[in-house]
Amino acid sequence: MRDLKRLVGEIHRRSLWQVLGIYLVGAWVAYEVIQSLTEGLALPGWLPGFAVVLFIIGLPIVLATAFVQHGLPGGAADPTLLPGRDEVAGERQVGPGLRRLLTWRNAITGGVAAFALWGVIAAGWVVLGRSLTGGAGPVEAAAPDKSVAVLPFESLSADEENLYFARGVHEDILTYLSRVRDLRVISRSSVMGYAGQPINLVDVARELGVAHIVEGSVRREGNRVRVSAQLIDARTDEHLWADNFDRDLADVFAIQTAIAQEIVAALEANLTPDEERRLAKQPTDDIDAYDLYVRARETISGSGLALSKDEAAEELLEQAVAIDPEFARAWALLAKVRGDVYWFAADRSPERLAAIKAATDRAFALEPDLPEARLALGTYYYRGFYDYERALEQLELAHDALPNSADVLYFMGLTLRRLGRWDESVAAFEEATLLDPGNVGTRAELINTARDARDYEMAWEASDRAYGRDPDNSVFAAHRAMLYLYHKGAVDSARATLARVAPVDEQFYARARWLAALWGRDYDGALEVLEQYGHQFDWLTPGAADWLAGETLVAAGAEARARDRLSRARATLEAETQKPYADNYVWPHVVLGRVYGWLGEGEKALESCRRAASILPESKDKVHGVGASSWCALTRALVGERDAALAEIERLLQTPAGFTRAELALEPTWDFFRDDPRFQALIRSVE
Incomplete structure (x- = not known):
């Protein structure tokens, strides 16, 4: 002592x-x-x-x-x-x-x-x-020998119509090569940024993670077409193959096949009999139908809002199949585009679901093993019915035939995530980023999936790679901000991250801006985001922006204004829940339950949650099913079922895609529950 x-x-x-x-x-x-x-x-x-x-x-x-x-x-x-x-x-x-x-x-x-x-x-x-x-993350020891990026073919014709044609030739060569399992082929979206740009082949190859580059040009004049192409080993600058094809326009498909076959041979890739057969398959005999198909693909991949692009592409594809009803790939793409319009809530009618299935069936009738039709059918089951097992079955078949399709891998990642197969989902997204390193959506979903899986080390690593590749990208900034919020509760860091990038009309950016303002108790800022980007929240369900504005006003203590916005949301949501699509769509019911809870209509609130649980139980969907349970936990607490709510919160704090400590500690909508020591104890119990 x-x-x-x-x-x-x-x-x-x-x-x-x-x-x-x-x-x-x-x-x-x-x-x-x-x-x-x-x-x-x-x-x-x-x-x-x-x-x-x-x-x-x-x-x-x-x-x-x-x-x-x-x-x-x-x-x-x-x-x-x-x-x-x-x-x-x-x-x-x-x-x-x-x-x-x-x-x-x-x-x-x-x-x-x-x-x-x-x-x-x-x-x-x-x-x-x-x-x-190139900002893309860890350096690979070496690109695989049999890896290739096909850069956009230059159009040597003057008018814009022929620019579309040149891009169509380029994309079809990519499509042919993507069917070869023995190759790694970089997706279109990652190479289009090099169009018309002065490039260094060594830098491009390093950025894309490939050993070989294909360059080419297209000249279309009347009924003649001239296509030139060359294959270069970017490691040595050696030209492995080059050729010119000067033929009738009707022979363009034979030219595309010949170029793809020459590339495969030069890279000494092995072809299976099925791959040889698919490589030789001509998509259509009609150049006019092909032109419309090419324009539709170009429209989908262009700039602008996804919904408006899909609607324009749908019209072009309907014209294409009207000209050539035997054009199987056009039918498959039409089915997928119709599904996109359904998914973005523009038309969730039973008639649209039937139209999606009809286009898919037509594609299969024409080509029973068409992998693009497998992709369309997989997304149909995913989006229309939450049937993820059947969706995955079709997507795996599509992947077998299109091993280099980042699009197929992307949907596989989404589907595996819904099934709760988190590690496999992350792996699918990682493989997709190898094939499509410049795709913003795929990198964003990799971050999102790792975060939901509570693999924060992977989430931050993926964010570092994406953000390091393009620190000015608003979508990457949004996902990084969400990581700061949900993982660390770092509101200031989230807001600083968002402040460094330009505003963009995009769902995750809007949500990140709103959450960062709300959790920072900047209620005016949160309301401003909802007013500016309300349509990005209504994508979940009509009435969502009014509901969130109502909850924000509750947190701000503006009770009269809050009740007004919540009442508006209730009217919209009650109408939505009566529509046929709501029998199979959970979010109008979940959100309406929250609104009823804030308005003091307890029994209606609980009934909405029961309805939601019957439509999409967690056993069926490990992402949205868990999300619905999380939102209904707050509803239960609002209507006085605190014991049940606490039990749900405790469970969901340990469930992937469930609550995080930061969310419960910082979100103002939980303020009414903070007087309960059991709620505070739950927050403290989580590391």
Whole structure:
């Protein structure tokens, strides 16, 4: 006890509390700077942790320096503060070598050196990491030998119509090659950015992760077409193959097949009999139908809102199949586009579902093993019926025939996620990013899936790769902001991330902006987002923007305005739940239950949740089923079923795609529940 008192006394005498306080404040300031640099420069997520390690290492050095420099007169330390030492030891003094080492100048120099070390590592990542990878993440040892990117073919004709034709030739060659399992072929969306741009083949190959590049041009004049193409080994700049094809326009499909076959032969890829047969298959005999089909594909992949693009493409494809009713690929694409229109809530009628199935059936009748029809049928089961097992069956068959289709892998990732097969879902998205490294949606869904699976290390790594590749991309910023919110509860970091990019009319960007404002208790800002991007929230269900505005106003204490917006939402949602599509669509019921809960209509609220659970139980859908349960947990708490709500919250805190600690701690809609110590205990129980 005497030794302990002596130790405490020495700590006070040597002002160690002040030294410790100054050090901690300085470390905190430095850490905030480091966090800002990490976010602003899209540095790896482990760098702030590395800084913390340096701070921890520095702490005992600073304390030891304080012991020496604030010890006995002349700088000698008093060793009697060490318990169990003989009193005679108090006569001993720190040696001159140690006193010269443990000086404040050396301590400050060491701190500066540690900060400089962190800066060198960060700068090295920015300069070397991005230059070596194009911002795409870790460097692969080498691109596979049988890997190829087909760059957009240059149109040598003057008018815009022939530009579409040149792009169609390019895409069909890609389609042919994507059927060859022994190749890795980069998807169209990742190569189109190089169209018309001066390029360095070595840089392009590195950015896309391939060993070979195909370049070409198309000239269409009257009924003649000339296609030139060359295959280059980007590692050596060796031209492996080149040829010109000058034929009648009607022979364009034979030209495309010949080019694809030459590339396959030059790369010494193995072809199965099925692949040879599919490679030789001509899609249509009618050039006019083909032109419309090409225009539809170009419309889908162009800029603009997805819904308007799909509606325009649907019209073009209907014209194409009217001209050539035997055009199986056009029927398959028409089925998929009709499904897109259904999914984006423009038309969820039974008639549209029937039209999707009719187009799919027609494609299969013409080509029973057409992989594009498998993709269309898989998305039909996914979107129309939540039948993920049947969807996955069709998608796996499509993948067998289209092993290089990032589109198929993307839908496989979505479907596996709904089935709760999280690791397989992440793997599918990762494979899709290899085939389509420039696709924003695929990278975003990889981040989203890892976050829902609570694999935050993977989520941050995927975010670092995406954000490092394109730090100005608003969608990547939105998903990074959501990570800050749901994983770390870092509202300021989320808002700072979003502030650095240009606004974009996109679902996840709108949601991230609204959540960051709401969790930051900036209610005016949250309402402004809802007014500006309301249609992005109504995509979930009509009335969603009014519902969210009502909840935001409840949090702001504006009860009269809140009731008005919630009443508007109720009217819209009650109408929606009576429509035929709502018998198989969960969200109008879930949202209406929340609205009833806020308006004090408890029995109606619970009935809506029961209806939602019958439509989409968690056993059927591990993403939206879990989401519906989470939202209904709040509804139960609102109407007074607190015990049931607490049990659900406890379960969903441990369930993928369920609650996170940050969500419950920060979201104002839970404020009514914060007086319950059991709710607070649940929040504290989660790491």
